[in-house]
Amino acid sequence: MESTTTSFPNETATVVSQYKLFPTRFARGRRITCVVKHPALEKDIRYSFILDIQYAPEVSVTGYDGNWFVGRKGVNLKCNADANPPPFKSVWSRLDGQWPDGLLASDNTLHFVYPLTFNYSGVYVCKVTNSLGQRSDQKVIYISDGPFKQTSSIAIAGAIIGAVLALFIIAVFVTVLLTPRKKRPSYLDKV
Structure with a gap:
C-alpha cells in the first residue's frame, strides 16, 4: 500500500492511500471495500465497489x-x-x-x-x-471404425481381486504340499 500526505498551512493534511493489486479474471464480480478511519470520525466510513476486470x-x-x-x-x-x-x-x-x-x-x-x-x-x-x-x-x-468397448472399473477391480485370490490359493496349496510332515508315532513303537 502506498500513501502520500499533503500538509496545508492551516494545519490540515490530506492523506491519499493506494492499494494496488494485479487483477485476474477470477477477481471479476468480487466486492472490495475501502475503509476510512480517523480519530475525528464517530465511525468508520466504508465505500464498497464491485470489481469489473476486463x-x-x-x-x-x-x-x-x-x-x-x-x-x-x-x-x-x-x-x-x-x-x-x-x-x-x-x-x-x-x-x-x-x-x-x-x-x-x-x-x-x-x-x-x-x-x-x-x-x-x-x-x-x-x-x-x-x-x-x-x-x-x-x-x-x-x-x-466402430465404438470402443469401454471396460468398467468394477470389472477391472473384480479381475484384480480374482487374480490376487488365485495367487493366494496357489501359495497356500504349494506351502501345504512342500511342508515336511512329522512322522506320527505308531502303537507298535511303544511295545
Whole structure:
C-alpha cells in the first residue's frame, strides 16, 4: 500500500492511500471495500465497489469423448469462452483439411449434422474475439471404425481381486504340499 500526505498551512493534511493489486479474471464480480478511519470520525466510513476486470477470452473446446465412430449421430463440439467484455465473434475452422459437408456452426456450437464418416477426422479450431484480443483452442477428432468397448472399473477391480485370490490359493496349496510332515508315532513303537 502506498500513501502520500499533503500538509496545508492551516494545519490540515490530506492523506491519499493506494492499494494496488494485479487483477485476474477470477477477481471479476468480487466486492472490495475501502475503509476510512480517523480519530475525528464517530465511525468508520466504508465505500464498497464491485470489481469489473476486463480480459481477453479464455477458450476451451469440449464435446469430444474419444469415442466417435463411423455412423455415430448427434455429436457436437462446443466452444466455451469466458471473456469480459463479452465476445463479439466466434469462428470455427479446420486446420488439416477441407471443411466437410454436414457441419453447421451456430451459437458457439459446431453441429455434425450427418452420421459421422472418416472425412470428419481432423483438427477443429474455435477462435473467439472480444475488444481486448483473440484466443483459440483446438480439438483433434479421430473417427474410428466402430465404438470402443469401454471396460468398467468394477470389472477391472473384480479381475484384480480374482487374480490376487488365485495367487493366494496357489501359495497356500504349494506351502501345504512342500511342508515336511512329522512322522506320527505308531502303537507298535511303544511295545
